Structure formats: structure tokens, C-alpha cells
Amino acid sequence: MKKILITGGAGFVGRRFCKRFLDQGAEVHCVDPVAEFTGGIHPDKGWPLFNPKDYPNFHFYQQDCRAWFKQHRDDDFDYVFHLAAMVGGRAMIENHPLAVADDLSIDAEYWQWAEKAKPAKTACFSSSAAYPIGRQRAEGYELLKEDMIAFDDDIGMPDMSYGWAKLTCEYLARLAYEKHGLKSACYRPFSGYGEDQDDSYPFPSICKRAMAHVGEDTLTVWGTGDQMRDFIYIEDCVDGVLATIDKIDDGDALNLSTGIYTSFKQFARIAAEVCGYEPEVVGLSDKPAGVFARGGDTTKQKEYGFEYQVSFRDGIQKAIDLYRSAK
Template structure:
């Protein structure tokens, strides 16, 4: 059993995926922990390249690893780029987890995604719901890759005694999101759509799907804080959900975003677009027992996310 708390101060800490929304939030949060931060720009180390990853770990030997790197996107990206989502995420997870073990990392955190729970699992989603039913077809390749990462962490912990842990974030939003018009997640997509409609004076904005699915949304800087808390205070084979414990319909959420952006036109729904899973709310009781709860209210977080969008407007990079 690993000793707790696991102290980060003074350690070399690697954030894999530091330029993504989650990774950059972890970097911001780690600034208060007085660590020696390690990062790997994609043009220097391709995490899909086993030899390159192994060589980097052999040289730098991080003591703690946050594995936040992933090929990510919204429902259209997941359903369109199925081969890339499966291959890239399998390769990243297997390469980084194995290299961390081989080169003596003291602790590793692997970040999954709540979309890998079964499509019709009982709500709210408990950690033991994983692999209890069929996956949502539109994101099955991504889900399978992430499940493999979870199982790798469990296996290395069981066979080698590695202090590796799994966490399961809910839907995320905030600074550093991807605003691609087709491949973004719902929060970024709606912020961009309502902003552009406001600027253009459009009379109506079409939201994808029927508006009836329910979703939980967590501000990304809250996620980073939860990850630091768990890295310090948790060591077990069971994964931990990270969320708010509250959800909202997509229709209601769209109205929140529209109000924040200042769009006053009509909101319609394009039922020809897929809805995805009917509901996705995490049971966060395990996280609460470990002493952490989200602190950013949805309206406040959306306001911060919109401010970030206004400062970050640019051609979206590949996520």
C-alpha cells in the first residue's frame, strides 16, 4: 500500500497532453505545488511512437505522471474519425503507462471520460457500471481505447504493485477548449455558434439533436484541482468519478449559453443530428468521501469559458 499523502512538492511531474484543455489546466494548477514540471511538445515526442516515448522516459524519469493526452472530440468527430480515435488513444495509453512503469515513476494518474460508460447504464453512473452493457455506438472506438487504458492501470497495479490510479471526468469545458465547427464538444460548439449568430444578427440558431438528453458539465480548472487532490490523497485500484453530481438538459443548457453570450434570437433543434446517450450523470459520492467537491457554478463557469473564447478566437488546431 502506497503511503499517503503523496507529496508533489519538489518532485518532477510530467503532464502528458499539456497543450490540451485538461493538460493546460493541470499545468496552471501545478504552479501552486512547487514541482519541477516536465512537458513534451508533440513535435518533439509523438506519444504514439513507443520508441520515442521510452527514450524520453529513460532520460527524464518523471516521479509523477498525469496522463491527460488523448485524441478527443465531440460526437461527430468520434463517429467520423473512428480508426484514429481507436489507434491513437490505444497507442498513447499503452506507451506512456508502460514507460512510466519501466522507468520507475512513483505515481501515475490516467484520465478517462464518462462517455465510456454503457449507453443505458443506471443513473447516476457509478464507478462499477463500466463494462456492464453496450457502449454508445457513436463513440465506441474512443471508449474501447480508454477502457483498455483503465485495465492497463489496474493490471500494472495488480502485477507490479505500481501506484497507478484511474479517474473518470464528466463533460468538461473552459479555457483551452477546441472550437471546431464540426468536431468540438457541445459547450465549445454552442459558445461559438451563439457568438457568431450574435455578431451576424442571425434570427435563429440550430442546436444539434432534440435537446432532451441530460448532461453534466464540469469547469476544467475544477477538474485540475480534483486531480491534484486525488493524486495526493488516493491510492486504490477502483476508479474515481470526477463531476458535479448535477445535470441539465441540452435545451436548458443552450439557453444558459445563449444568455451568457448575449444572443437573443430563437433557438431551434436539428433532430437529424444524433443525440448520443440519453443521460450521463456521474455518481460522485466516492469523490465526496475523499474530501473534494466542485466549486464553480455552471453560470459562472460558462461566463469564464466565454471570456476565454473571446481571447482565444483563432483557427482551431487539431485536438
């Protein structure tokens, strides 16, 4: 039986990893304080798509992972999925940058714990926010390749304190391998989405807004609505990690992306079409928008044997079907 640790396991991404390994019969240890603004859900409240307490192999610790690290020195974890972070939607990143900076402490204490506990492999979750914002501007943008971040050269300016924290975690992963032989892979997910995501993120909020305004002439989105993202379904992200984690040992980074730019106006139009109407989509310029265009090159993913499967339209359909059934 595999023994798995998932920090931040009660969050959107962590819940998906929990289910995959619980279904496989692994011993899953989920650590999460269920902090405000992070989208974490306590298992006692029931998780949207399954109940983890139905599994005898599920172990939950409602703790800040830093406190958990001080109390546990288990040296037999086969995999650690280090997801713990102070992060929410764009409003969280822009309006609470010092809270997000707490991720520096979370990651530092993880690697200090790992040096002693020596897990067989770590999946370290970075972010597309680590990429230089200079390559994501309206006047000049391009699909982001892993080698655009070079720690021995120019790493560029990442996106806010969240981007800086994720860059630091990647750097620590490389040092952990070079100095202590700790094996890990660093993943840079782009705009992951799914039907059980917290409403503070754009995906559920836009889908639900489209549902709430069926038949109306206009539909609004944050920012100008022209800003573009690379939306990848959460189960594709999980597949990508599980397909590649045993192929990377040295803390090297890998995108989780589709390579497709979709503007928020396009997104809203698709959601409205799925709901059966065709409104004019209007941007709200007073709302946070972030960078203009963020998309991930898929060349390296394909070399490692991973390609996304779920189209964005199909992902939107899945979510709206679930929201309708819940109502």
C-alpha cells in the same frame, strides 16, 4: 522540486495541469505531437491563457508519446499525468473510430514504459464514455456510479471505440498495480469545459454561436437538443485530481462530475441569456448527438473530499467574457 510528466500536455486539459505545476515551481515535462483534431496547441504559438515558455522549468517535446517512451527511461518522476489520446468532439469519436482506437496502443506503451521507469504515481485519464450506454438511454437513465463498471463481472457496452480504449487503460492500471506495484488513480471526467477549449467541442461552439446571433429569434444546437450532459468546469476537474491523487494507489476509478443533468437546449438558453436575449432553441437532428443522458454520481468524490465549485452559468459567463475581450 517535483518532477512531472504530462503526456498530451499541449491539449485542453494538459495545459491546465502544466500551469498548476509550473506555478508551483515543479519541473514539468510536456510531451505532445500536436496532432490534428485533438485541440493541442504548440507552445510556440502561445497558449490562450498563459505562455509556458515564460517558465524556465518547462520542457516541451513535440513527439508522439510512444516515440518519447522509447527514448526516455527517467526513473525519478514524482507524478505522471497520462492524458495522451486521439480524441476530439463528438464528430471525431463517431466519424473517426479507427483513429480513436489508436489510444489502445498509446496506453499499452505507457504502461510498458511505466513498468521500467516506475513513476511514483500515475493519474490515468479514463472517461465517462467508459460507462455502459444501456444506462444512458432516454427510456431509462441514471447517474453513473463508479462501481457500475466491474472488471470481474459485467462491464457493459461502452461508448464507441473511445469508450473501449478507456476501459482497457483502466484495466491495465489495475494489472500494473497487482503485478508490478505501480501506483495510480483512474479518473472518469464527464463533460469538462473551459474558455480555452477547441471549437470542435460543444461548449465553445455553443457559446460563440449564441454570441454571433444576439437578438435573433432562434438558436440551433446539435441533435435534438434534449440530450443531457454533466458539465464540469476544467479547473474543478484539476482540483479534483490534485485533491484525491494521493488517496488512491490501486488504479481505482473516480468520477469528476457535478451530478447535474443539463440539456443542450438548456445550455444554449443560458448562453443566450448571458448575451442578453431569449431565442427559441432548435435542435438539428442530422448532427451527431451521442447518448441521451450522461451524468456522474458524486457520492464517492465527496467521500474523498472533493466537490465541484463553479456553477455552469458562472462557467459560461467566464467564457463569454473572455471571447468578448478577445474580439
